Amino acid sequence: MAERKDKKKVIGEPMTDEQIKVFLDVPSEEGVSSDFHTLEKAYRALRAEDFGRFIGFFKAQGRDLNARDPEGRTLLAHIADHKKCEEYADLLREAGGTA
Template structure:
């Protein structure tokens, strides 16, 4: 079956460093770990290649790749509960998460 032209996935333009760095400043909810908050927001919003670039900026700012959520889980533990994200897990592990 041929893919309909109007149903193709549109990715858009590559993100600039400045756009990716905006994720570093996302304020957490009260009581939420700030590092975990920006990590999970970036994971949910960025393509894997942009997430990898984000992690480099995050580490430059001394971000904690092993920050925990309110349930005591690290981002990699949360990611392992999701499907089809092996690329994200590999990038995070390579960064030291």
């Protein structure tokens, strides 16, 4: 079915704060820092603008933006070679994330 030219394609509705905060409670996998796991799950699931809001909630809880995975990498280092991650990487850097 062809898209009508008078209709704008909607990628997704803006998420509410409550929908974003759900990612703060993601249980971690055994052997993985809960803060790293939470950050990674949010990175993989949220659009950049929502991820930026998530980071604010994450930091407000006093959580570690530079938590490391089992290989010793922060999320910023982990995503460095991902295509189209620059906006996410910028958000992490602005919030105090390091590689």
